[in-house]
Amino acid sequence: MGIPEIEDAKCLLCFGYNGADSHPIVARRIVRGRQKGMKIICADPRVTETARISDIHLQLKGGSNLALVNAMANVIWKEGLADEKFIQEHTKGFDEFLKVIENYTPEYAAEISQVPAETIRQAARMYATNKPAMILYGMGVCQFSQAVDVVKGLANLALMTGNFGGPSMGIGPVRGQNNVQGACDMGALPNSYPGYQSVTDPASREKFEKAWGVPLPDKVGCPITHVPYRILQEKEERKRIHAYYIFGEDPAQSDPDLAEVREALDKCDFVIMQDIYMNKTGLHADVILPATAWGENEGVYTCADRGFQRVRKVVEPEGDLKPDWQIIAEISTAMGYPMNYKNTEEIWNELIDLCPSFTGATYEKIEKYGSVQWPCRDKSMEDKGTPYLHKDGIFATKDHKALFYGTDWHPPLEMENEEYPMSLSTVREVGHYSVRTMTGNCRTLRNLEDEPGWVQISPQDCQKLKIQKGELVKVLSKRGYCISRCLPTERVKPGAVYMTYQWWIGSCNELTIAHLDPISNTPEYKYCACRVEKIQDQEWAERHVKEMYNDIRTQMGIQPGKGARS
């Protein structure tokens, strides 16, 4: 489905996705859809902007996603709201799925998710009876150890109600960071070449080996979240990692359990950091390769709805920095694999000819139509791409049938306990973006909000801890601690605290746990146990925060001494 189609959906199930803070432009569509009478069901532990204007807000307890999803499926089936014709014709595995969701009555899910059973029923009815219905899910789904199971769970709901293969329906991942979709399309994944062609499939491997003239390994690569293990604890010498080439990523800020990440970076023999600004990872790198920023180079981005779009250069880069592709080409040539592309189009053409589903997306076509949503197989101008997948229920599986997949819910790994009585979840905050490498240096955004950032706590918990708005507090978990500013808000329920991972001082990733989803290897950012402590000496805390911020900015070579004005 396409982003513009959001407006025309009759019903939107927004699961674990805070549009207003992560993608204001997408949120515009949701608001406009609401004005056009779209029903909104919002599942989020917090009262997000979408929840605020939703018809039904399923304010579930963190870590109970699958229980809720299964319960909705249970209600849809029990109340006969499923599209049985679509199920027969376009899906299989429905009966095993039914056995799984059998005991997920709304009452059972209510206990786990703290959402009243009646509300779950209303939500399921609303989703099933307003077609076309669209599902948007974000990091609230993906950053759990049961991430893949919940995505499949949501897909089950869409399948049960025939919400596939048409406009303004289906299920849409909204992606966390910019061009995540493009990176995956281009094969920056441990298990696939460009165009999602699997590394373990001999045919694909031979095609790429022939095209690139080098033998390619037939095993899946190492995901970023396994790198610390492969540096620090890997027993087999052959598997241990000695060099780490990082570009456009700041693991020392955005990966969980930062203490372990820093240790890994320091132990690793050779670390290269290629980025447009200095950042926390840069502090541990042996070599810094300054690359051009988004306005200084050109290329192709892919939007969350699979739309290739051209990015063009606006400003000539100053200082000795090059576009990313030129740096990689030079390094590859130096390492004995000559790459002498003249421009990005040459690279793009080589790539789309190797990927059947991208072949038709030439530069010319993208510039003409503004955006081409793959798959676009034919180079002729008529093939404008595919706005939505699985048209008329034809799925990409061999027998074109979608597979139902039901599993049982299980709680997150690290639940609250005696020593760490509250749950912590990472969230987004409008005003700054990602790891603040860019927005951290934009003055008006820094005026709006600056270090050490906020920790959102319910007013009841603030009263118990005797902390006021704006007071600096200490947040601790088994992995470490950080200092942040208390923000009492009725938008969160007691017992849960929420922090944004963009803050360098109030960096919540000092606390998060590196427990991964077995398939997607995404860490369980959205749930770990933590504790909030009052700091008695506020003067010391304020000075300490300012000094830490100055030190970091000085080490990074940004104007030294110009500390943050919090």
Added chain:
Amino acid sequence: MNYFVKGNPDLCIGCRTCMIGCVVVHEGKHIFEIDPDSYTFHPKLHMVKTARLSVPVQCKHCENPACMAACGVNAIYQEDHRVLIHTETCIGCKACMDACPFGAIDMVTVAGVRQKDGSEKKVANKCDLCQGVAGGPACVRVCPTQALTLVTEEELEDLAKRKRMESARSTFCEVYHCDEFSYGGRE
């Protein structure tokens, strides 16, 4: 009658672009070249987020403003459909701040100006409907979801008229089941 900007909580997504737009317009484009410490970030509207809503709140440019009455030094005056504060005259006595029932006025530092004892000079700050800015209020223009609208006298007038018509029509037709307006025609 004075104009004012009104926020619609149903459209507002709490992104605060309006606050940044307000500062940039009042500070001027050079804001991005000058030394970050040489300007002051004082938006003239403030985002309010509660459990139920997000919407910015700013001065309503009242017709007989409580702030103007409370001002000890006559620094507040009405001109060009708006209520304005003459910041050179203002002594920061906060009477207006206490008088305003909407909390639309706050006290802000004046960049680089110190009092005799070294403490920063602070004066009253509130929405001036972007006086002298082409295109009118910046917050209205920059809002990504058009949640802010400038309400002028005329609009207010015909809003009231429209509501009167609507209630008259619905009472006449739906309550008394007459089919069309007959201007006092029959019983």
Added chain:
Amino acid sequence: MIVAIDQNLCTGCRECAQVCPVCAIEGEQGKPQVIQTERCVMCGQCIQKCKSYVSLLDHGNDAYDRIRKERNLPDSVQEPLFAAYSVCSLDKVRTALKDGCTFTVVQCAPAVRVAIGEEFGEELGTLTPGKLAAALRKLGFDRVYDTNFPADVTIMEEGTELIDRVNKGGVLPMFTSCCPAWVKFLENNYPELKDHLSSAKSPQQIGGAIFKTYGAELDQRKASEIYSVSVMPCTCKAYECDRPEMKDSGYRDVDAAITTRELAWLIKEAQIDWNALREEEFDQPFGMYTGAGAIFGVTGGVMEAAIRTGYELVTGESIPQVDVTSVRGTEGFRTALIEVGDLKLKVGIVTGLKHVIPVLEAVRAGTLDLHFIEVMTCPQGCVSGGGQPKLLMDTFSEEAYRARREAIFDHDRELTYRKSHENPAVKKLYEEFLEAPNSHLAHHLLHTTYCND
């Protein structure tokens, strides 16, 4: 008039009007207020309340001295002066003290010793009987006696009168008569109930009568030479001692009554260093008093003292529980039932004159089934009297009254004798002089009548 409002200082805030128990203060809001003398009972609560002080800004720099002179206050007075004030009668006392040949006698009320210290910076409710005696002696009084002694005598008289009324079907319920403002209130508004009042005089007047008769004999002095002064927490006592009928000793029983605050002025004027004073005893025999006399200063105190003695007079045995806690407390009107042998004595206590009106209406209608009722005009008895040290902030009044009340009960607990009839001096008084309570002589000297004018 003893209690007055200065028309130039009064700003018409009418805080006093709300405090006046008899609604005797009238005037428009914002205009000077006027006291209706026929209704006023001179309790002085308006004086305690008034905050409209002589201000440099509003009245000019020399207004203070002028007003101080107008009110003939001693020049040593530096404290703020207010619109509502009580007439100062220190001149008479000063001349008496200077006059070599007058024999000056002074008595001080139970509530004075727990408040006078406050005027010299001591904590609220500091108990200072010893310093009080020392100061009075230093001022030149020939005999420093204590109203607590006549208080014990009052119990003997009133207790006996109560028992007679109960046994012989006398007029019941009987009201106490030691609070002059309450007596004046009854005379003004319920004259037909005057027989309900105990005929016994107040301790001040009983003391005055005794000092000028039996006391004169003991000191071989002629009554005419004696100048009898009393120090009272009350502004109405000055009116009581000047009542025409208060001359049963042949002379004014009490020549002058001054308030606690006036005594403080006198002490300051004599440049006596209050904090350096060493404790001294009251002169005997009229300085000897019991715990029962001491608790007169608190609401329910007279009642408790009467019960402690009345119990023994009726049953012949001493009261099992000396602390009759059932009559204590600060509510405006409370009742209690005391088992005195086989007699079920039903008593009532009123504090704050506003609370007595429904009681009087019940008495008039004959529906009030009580034997004995204590009535005090001031909010919590004499400790909160109109002549007591005036608090700068009303928010401290509750704390002050509580502190003074507790000091009095502490004083009661530490005394050797705690029941009036055990007072050896009282026994000697009856043996040598009065023969017996309510005897002919006692009746002549220590009892009085009401609604005389």
Added chain:
Amino acid sequence: MMKKELGSFVIGDGRRCTGCKACELACFMVHNQKSNHVGMTVGTVGVPVVPRLYLTRFEQGCMPIQCKHCEDAPCLNVCSKGAISRIEHQVVVDEQLCIGCKDCMQACPFGAITLLPYAKDGCLVPQSGSSETKVFAAKCDLCKDIPQGPACVNACPHQALRLVDPEAEREEKNIKAANALFYMKNW
């Protein structure tokens, strides 16, 4: 509530004030307990009453006037002796330093400062070099270092005095204003 940036102040409510001056007396008392051994009772006072708020009468009623602790304080900026400074957001006069030049009295637009006699250890302090009593600029210091201050607010029998915390109240009024917008959003 966010870090305190603005000075609080006490404001009178003319509708409730009866003009009884309990506030003036309380103010004098708490400011002279240590310096002039003023106790709880009138008898312990040996110096003239020097309040720092002034009950003011006008035809329709009366109310006390006191300092607003301005953020750009004319008195502070005019005091050539530097006797007036800002301590923890409150504007305070150093009584020893004040030479009674009366500039602050003329600068204050509210008449919240007046010259009153200065007393120490229970007696008036003479000016150096003359028998005249020393005077100082008396104004509200919001009961600095006085527990349970401000005393005037607690002493008022009719709760006609209110301690205003401008920032906290502004936030509350913002939320009320935002809620009001909730009801206007359909038009």
